[in-house]
Amino acid sequence: MKGQTPRGATQVIPKRAIYSLKRKKKKERRAQEVRGEAVTFSRRNEIISTIIMTIISIPIFLSYLWLFLSSFSAKMWHGLIPLKFTLHNWRFLWQPIKFGAVMHTSIWPITLNTLLLALAVTISEVLVSTLSGYALSRFRFKGRVMIQGMTMLLHAFPGVALLIAIYYVLYTMRLLDTLWGVMLVKISLEIPMSTNIIKGFFDNIPWDIEWSSFVDGCNRWQTWRYVILPLLKPGIAAISLFSFLSGWGEFLYIYTFIFTSKKQTLATFLNSLIGEFKFVDYGLLSAVATFYMIPTLLFFIFTQKALLQMSFGGRKA
Amino acid sequence: MEVKTSSVMGFLGPFLILVLAFYFIPVILTVILSFTSMDYKLSWDFTGFTNFEHFLTQSLTYKVLLTTFVYVALTLIFNVGIAFLLALMTTYFTTHENTAMFFRAIWLLPRLTPVVVYCLLWMWIFEPTQYGLFNTILSLFGKSSSIDWFSSYPMGVIVFANGFIGASFGMVTFSSAIKSISRDYIWSAQVDGAGDWQIIKRIIIPMIKWEIMYIFIWQTLSLLNSYVYILILTDGGPLHETEVWSLYAYHKAFKYMEFGNGAALSLFLVIIGIIFTFISWKIFGFRKMMGQEVSR
Amino acid sequence: MRVLLDNITKIFGKVVAVNDLTLEVEDGKLVVLLGPSGCGKSTTLLMIAGIYRPTEGKIWFGDNVVNDLPPKDRKIGLVFQSYALYPHMTVFENIAFPLRLKRENKKEIDKKVKKISEFLEIGELLDRKPIQLSGGQQQRVAVARALVKSPDILLLDEPLSNLDAKLRVVMRTELKKMQMRLGITTIFVTHDQSEAMTVADKIAVIKNGVLQQYSSPDELYDIPKNLFVATFVGSPPMNIIEGSLSFKDGNLFFLNPDVRFELPEDMKVVLKQERNTEEVLFGVRPEDVNISYERSGSQDSTSWLVDMIEMMGRELLVTLSREKTMLKTIVDREHVPSIGEKVNVEFTGKVFLFDKYSGKNLLCEE
Amino acid sequence: MRVLLDNITKIFGKVVAVNDLTLEVEDGKLVVLLGPSGCGKSTTLLMIAGIYRPTEGKIWFGDNVVNDLPPKDRKIGLVFQSYALYPHMTVFENIAFPLRLKRENKKEIDKKVKKISEFLEIGELLDRKPIQLSGGQQQRVAVARALVKSPDILLLDEPLSNLDAKLRVVMRTELKKMQMRLGITTIFVTHDQSEAMTVADKIAVIKNGVLQQYSSPDELYDIPKNLFVATFVGSPPMNIIEGSLSFKDGNLFFLNPDVRFELPEDMKVVLKQERNTEEVLFGVRPEDVNISYERSGSQDSTSWLVDMIEMMGRELLVTLSREKTMLKTIVDREHVPSIGEKVNVEFTGKVFLFDKYSGKNLLCEE
Amino acid sequence: TIKIEGVGSPADTTRITNFGDAVKIANNILAACDSPYRIKIETTWFQGGWDEYRKEYILAFKAGKEPDIRAEGHEDIPWMADAGYILPLDKYVKKYNDIAYYDVYPSLWDAVKFNGKIYAIPQDTEARPLYFRKDVLRKLGWSEEKIANFPKEIEAGNVTLDDLIAIAKEAVNKGLVEYGFLHRPSNGGFFTMMYYDFGGKLFDEAGNLIVEEKPLLNTLQFFKKMVDEGVLPSSMTNISWRSIHKAFVEGRSLFWFGGTWHWAEWQRVAYHSKLGALPESYEWENIGFALNPPPEKGGKPITMSHPFTYVVSSHTKYPELVNLLLAVVSSPKFLVNHALASGHLVTRASAAIYPSYVKNKFVASVTPMLKYTTVLPNNLAFKKIMDPLYGAVQAVELGKLSPEKAVKWFEEEVKSAIPNIKIVK
C-alpha cells in the first residue's frame, strides 16, 4: 500500500490541458457548469418550449417594455413608441414631487417603510411556516390532519370579507393604526399558505437523512436548523418570494387599518399618485412603478439564484 | 419516533396562535356578522337569516353565481395550466438557467406590479381604440377595425388579466418542486425508455402531486375570492356580465356599506369554496396524501 | 457499553421485521449480524439507534433501559445502509457535523476530521459535495462520520459493501484494530462472510427476524445449529444430500441411491440407535469434497460426471452430478477437470446430519 | 449489440473521472469493470447509458455513434448504484414501468413482472413502496426493473452488493445464464472478485480512469500486465517483496535479505541478461505460499514467524514475517499454526516479477 | 391640534391648503380675543375612490383617529349625520352668519341639510358644461359669430340635443372628427343630469325616492341614437380617460360632456401629443363651452353641480375652534383661491365679485351657468339607482339591450336593491 497513490485521489489534470478542453467544448461546458448535467437530451424540445414560452409571454413582455420605456421618455408617439429620452419622470428620486398643490413626501422614507414591512413579513413568515410545516410533515400527533385541512379551508374566507372582523380584533388589541398590527395580520393570513407549500417540500426530504442527524447528536431543533432547513431551500425560495411580494405590495390593510399618512408604504403612495385615474401623469407613474418593482425583481433574482441551485442525487433510495 | 406534545407545540405554537388570533377569530366574527344588519353605523343588530333570504330571492344572485363559476373555471385552467407549463419549461426543458430565469422573471412581473398599474396596463392592452396593444397587433395582421374587447369579451378580459397574474404563483411553486426532485429518478426513467412526455406524466407529476393539489385548491379559492382586478377593470359590467360573487359582496359591503349583507354573501361563497375543497380532496385522495409518509 | 436486546419485536403494519429477538453484546465486543436480505438486520440496528421504537421488548445499554432515550443521547455512531450523507454539506462538513454539535473547538475538529479522513483515504475529497463522489467514496464518508465522534456504540450497516476487495480488506482490518483499541461495542451488518468471520467476536445469524444461532465464528462454521445456518454460512454453500441412515455391521451409514458414506465413530455415539431408518439430510462442504481421476480404493468414492466449471479467482468451483444428486466442489487451478469427464469423489472433512423436517443439526446436543 | 468506447474522456470540473478510455465489448458478451473505489466505473456506465455526455470521444453501439442518442432510445437496462427506485410507485409499478412505457398490454406486463420478481425472490413484495423494503430487496427491485424490458445492453452497477452470500451466488449464476441465453451484451460493475471471475467473459481493470488491462479472467490472474493489476486482482492480494535479480551459476535468482528464490527456467528466457542487477518487485500469491512445520530440504524455505491469524470462512489467512519482509498465506483449517510459531515457507505456484518503478510485469512481452 | 382631511383630484388640494393660511388668521383672531387657545393643524389628502374614502372614515371614527374637519361630497351627509358621525352646525352657522355665511347660495344650504339640520359648510360648487371644438365648427363652415353665439342659442333653448347630434353627424361624415361626442367612461353625475334633462325626477312630493320610467326611456334612447348615428363610439364606457381627453384636446371629437375642472386640467396634463399641456390661449381659440341643451326646442338647458362641503366630526374636542376655522376658510379670498386653482366655482355671492375671480375669464363665464344647476339627491340609497342607471346606459350603447329592455332591466335592479322604491310609469 505504501508508496502507491492513495485511492480516491483522482488524478487532477494540469490547468493547461483543461483549458484546451474547455475551449473545444466551450458551449457544452458552460451548460454543464450551470446545471451539472443535461436533464433532457432533446434540443428540439428545448427550442419548441422556448418558442412557446416566448409567444405566451408577448403581452406581458410588451406591456412592461412599454411601461419601462415610457418612464424614460418625454413623449410617446401615439402613446406607443417612445420618442425622446428624459430623466424627468425619475425626478422623485432626488426631490419630493409636487402634484397639483399636494406635496408628496420624499420617496425614500416610504421605501424604507415598505422594505421594513416586507422584510419583517418575509422573515417571520418563513420562520413560522417552516416550523409548522416541519411539524405537520414529520410529527404524528392527534389533530394533525385536521389542522392541515383547516389551514386549507381557512383560505375559503377571503381577506376582504374578514376586513371588518379583523378590524374589531385589531381594535380590541389596540393595534389599529400601527404597522405592527398590519404585519401580524398579514403574516397570519398567509402562513397557512406557506405552511402548506413548505410541507410538500418537507415530505420530499428522505427520512434517513434526518435520522442520521439524530444519531449524530441533533435534537429536533438542531435537525430542523442544520439539516432540514438547508435542504428546503427551493421551498423557502418559493415562500419567501411570495411573502416578500405580499409584504412589499401590501395595500388593503395599510389602507384600511392605518390612518396616519406617515406610515405609508409604496403601494399606497402609488395609489395616491393615481388618485381617481384622471390626473394620471403616465410618465411619472411608470417611473414610480418601475422603481417600485426593482427591489422585488432583485429579491426574486437573488432568492432564485441562491436557493434553486440545489439538487439531490447520488444517494441510495 | 415518538413525539412529545411539548415539542409539537414548540414547532406549531407560533403558527397556531397567529392563525387563531388573526384568522380564526375573524372568521367566527364574520360568520356572526352575517346574521346582523350591520351598516355604516357599525352596530351589531341581529336579524337572523334575513340577509340570506334577501339575496337568495333575487334573480341576480343566480346570474352572479353562474358568472362566478365560468370565471373561476376558465381562469383556473389558464392559471394552473400555464403555471405548470412554465414551470416545466423553465426547469425541465430549458438547459440555460439564464433563459429560464428570464421567463420566470417576466411572468412574475405582474405580481410585482402594483395592482392599479397592472390594471392600467391591461386597460391599455385591451383599449378599444386602435392604440390598444391587441388592436395594434391585429392591425399588423391587416385587420382594420378595432375590437372593443371590454364589451365584446368582458369575461375574456378578466380571465386574462387574472390568469396572467395568477400563473406566477403556481409557476414558482412548481418550479421549486420540480427542482427538488432528485435527478436520479429522471435519469432512471430515461433509461427505462421514457421520453420527455412520459417523464412528465409518470415521474414529475406524481412527485409533485401535493403541490399540484395544493395550488389547484388554493387558486380556486383565491379566484372565488378575487375581485380587485375586476373591480378596477370592469367593475362587474357591462350588465353584470363580469360581476362575480366576491365583487357582488364587495359592492354590497363597501359601496353600499351594508356590512352584514356583505358578510352573508361572502359566507355563502365560503360554503361553496368549502364544498369544492372537499370534493377535490376526495378526488386527490387527501387522507392518503396526508398519510403517505406514515409508513416509516 | 453492553448492549442487550430483550425480546425485541418490531412490526411494520403486517410485516414482522424482527421477531422476539434476544441478543447480548458484551462490552467492547464486535458482533456481526448475518442473514439473508430482508431478515431484519437493518431494522435491528435502527432500533438500537433509537430511530425505530421496538413494538415490544426492551433495549438495555449497560444497566439502563433506553427505549425512551432519543437517538442523540445514545452516543452511537451509525452508518446507514443508504449512507444518508447530508447533500448540502461538503465532505468535511459532513464528517465534522457530529463534532460541531458537541461544540468542540474548531482546531480540534479540524484535526480529528483530517485524521479520520486520511485513515479512510478520502482526505482529498473534503471539499466536495456528496453528489460529486463515487459510491465507495460516499460510503467511506459515512463511515468517517460515524467514527469521528468516538461513540460508545458503533452500528455499521454494510459499511464496506461498495469498496473494492483490496481496500475492503485493509479497511476491515483497520476498523477491527481501532475497535479493539478503543473498546467500542460494535454491531456490524455485512453480507461478506469472510468479512464476518474475520472481524467478529461473535456472529448472530438471523432468518425472518428470528435469531438462529449466536456464537463465535468458528463454532458457527463447525457446529451450525441447523440446516439454515449450515447452508447459509460458508461459500460456496454446503452440499446437502437427502437420504437415510442405516446401521450395518456396527457402522453407521448414510445412504442414498447415489451416495453411501460411512459416518465417523463420534457420530455414532451422539446419534441414538432408533434414528437409523429416519430420513435425514447429509451435509458436506464443497472444500471437503475431493475429486480424483483414478478409481481409488475407498468404498465411498464413486464415479461422478463433471457438469460445470466456474472460475472463482484462485480456485474453481466444479459441479458434479450423478443420477439425482448434485455436488459442488472446490478445485485448485492446477488440477482442472474438463466438462464431461468422469471423476471419483471422496469426502475428506467434516460431515453434517440434519433432521429433514425441523432442519435441526442431529449432532448438536440441546 | 457491440459496444465500443472510443477514446472516451469525462471531466467533472477539475476531476478527470474517465481518461481516454477505449474498450470494445463484443456482442453478447459480459464484461466486468473492476477497479478501486472512485476509479470511474459508474461514470463509464452512465456515459454508455447516455446520462453523462463524454467530454471527449465517441460511443458506438453497433455501427452507430450514439453520443447524441437520448437514453430512452438506447435500449439499455441500467441498475444504478443508488438503485433510484421511484418512491411514489409500488414495487410492481416500478418493475412494470419500462413495459408500460412500451405500451405493452396489461396481461403481458403482469406476466413478465410476476416472472422476473419470482426469479429475484421479491414476488411477495410487489405491493410495497420502496421505502418499506430492506436494502437488498430494493436492490433486487432495481435489477428486476432493468431486466424486465429485455434490453439490448445491460448495465449493472454493483447489482448484488447488498445481498447475502448465498443469494448472491444464486443470483449471479442465474443472471449469467440468462445473459447467455438471451445474448445480451452486459457490462457489470462489481467489487467482488469471485463474482467478477465467475461471470465475466472479459474483465477491464481501471485505475484513476485509465484502463490497465482488458483480458479474460484467467489471463488477468495469470498474466497481470502490471503491479497494480497483480495486486488488485486476487484476494487476499499478492505478496510483493522488494529485491534484486542476480544470475548465479546459470540460474536466475531473486534476492533480498530475507528471501532467496530461484526463478523458473521459462523466466530466464524472457528476461534479458542485463536485467540482473536491477531492482525488481517479486510477487507471489498467498495461496502459493506453502508452510510446513519441519525444516524441509528446499533451498528457499527458511524459517518465518507466525504473526497473525485471521479466520476467513473455510480457510485461515496467516501473516508471516521475517526481519523486513511480510508474507501472507492461506492455510487450511486443518493445519492451524499458532501465533509465534516458526514455520518454513515454500513458494509452490507461479511467481511474478515487476519493474520497481513503472510497475510493469517484466515477463509480459509488449 | 385639528386634523383635516380632504379628497379629490390633485388639482383640488386648495381644499386643504387653504387652511394653512386660514389658521394664521384664526390664531390672530384668537389672540385678539385673548383666548388661551391656538390652533395647530395637520392635514392629509386622501387619494382613492369614494367608496374607500367613506370606509376609511367609518373605521377611523371608531378607532378615534378620524379628522376633525373633513371635506365631503354633499351626498354623503345623510348617512354620516344619521350615524351620528358628524356634528349639526346650525348653531355655528348662525354664530358666524354675519361674517361668513350670509351670502352663501341658498340652494347650497339645501344640499347640506339632513332632517332639517345643517350638517356641513359648502365649500365649492361647479358646473358641467358641454364643451365643443370651435375649430371643427369653423371647418364646418360656421362663422365666428355663429360660433360665438352658439352657447347663447343653447341657453335660449333654441338648440336641442337632436340638433347637436345632427351637427356632430355632419362633422363625422365629413371626416373632420373621429367622434361626434364623448362622455365620461365611468359612473358619475352626468347620467343623472341627462335624466333630469329629460324631465326625470327622483323624489315625489313626500320626499321619497322615485324613478320615472318615461324620462328614463327617453334618456336611454338619446344615448342609443348617438350611437346609431355614429357620433358616439359604442365602446364609450371602455375608453380610458386618457384617450378621451387626448381625443378631445386634439380635436378628434366635436363635443365633450365635461366639467368646469377640465379646463384647468388640460392646462396641466400633457394630453395633446404635440402641444403637451394646453396653453389657455389655445383653449380659448379652439374650445367653447355651453349648457347642456334640452331635448326639445324651448326647453330649459341644464347643468349639474356637485357641491363640496366641510363636515365636522361629532367627536371633535374643539367644536368652537373648528368652526372658527371653517368660518375663516369660507371667506371669499380662500374660496376664490380654491376656485381658481381647481376650476371650481365659489359658493358665496361676495366671492363671486372678488376681483381676481371676476378677472378670470373662464370662471366668470361659467358662473352664470349656476342658474341652471341641479344637484344630486342627498340620499344614500341613491347610489343604488345611479349604478343601474349607468349600467343601463352602457348596455344601450353597447347594443346589448334595447332602451326598452334596458328600462326593464334597470327597474329590476333598482327594485332588488331598494325594495320599496316607487317606479312611476
Ligand SMILES: Nc1ncnc2c1ncn2[C@@H]1O[C@H](COP(=O)(O)OP(=O)(O)OP(=O)(O)O)[C@@H](O)[C@H]1O
Ligand atoms: N459530479 C461529479 N463531480 C465531480 N467529481 C465527480 C462527480 N461524479 C464523480 N466524480 C468523481 O469521479 C471519480 C469517478 O467516479 P465514479 O462514480 O465513476 O467511481 P466508481 O468507479 O463508480 O467508484 P465506486 O466503486 O466507489 O462507486 C470519483 O473520483 C468521483 O469522486
Ligand SMILES: Nc1ncnc2c1ncn2[C@@H]1O[C@H](COP(=O)(O)OP(=O)(O)OP(=O)(O)O)[C@@H](O)[C@H]1O
Ligand atoms: N417501513 C416498513 N414497512 C413495511 N415493511 C418494512 C419496512 N421496513 C422494512 N420492512 C420489511 O422488514 C423486513 C426487514 O427489513 P430490514 O431492512 O431490517 O432487512 P435487512 O435485514 O436489513 O435486509 P438487507 O440485507 O436486504 O438490507 C423486510 O422484509 C422489509 O421488507
Ligand SMILES: [Mg+2]
Ligand atoms: Mg438492511
Ligand SMILES: [Mg+2]
Ligand atoms: Mg460507482
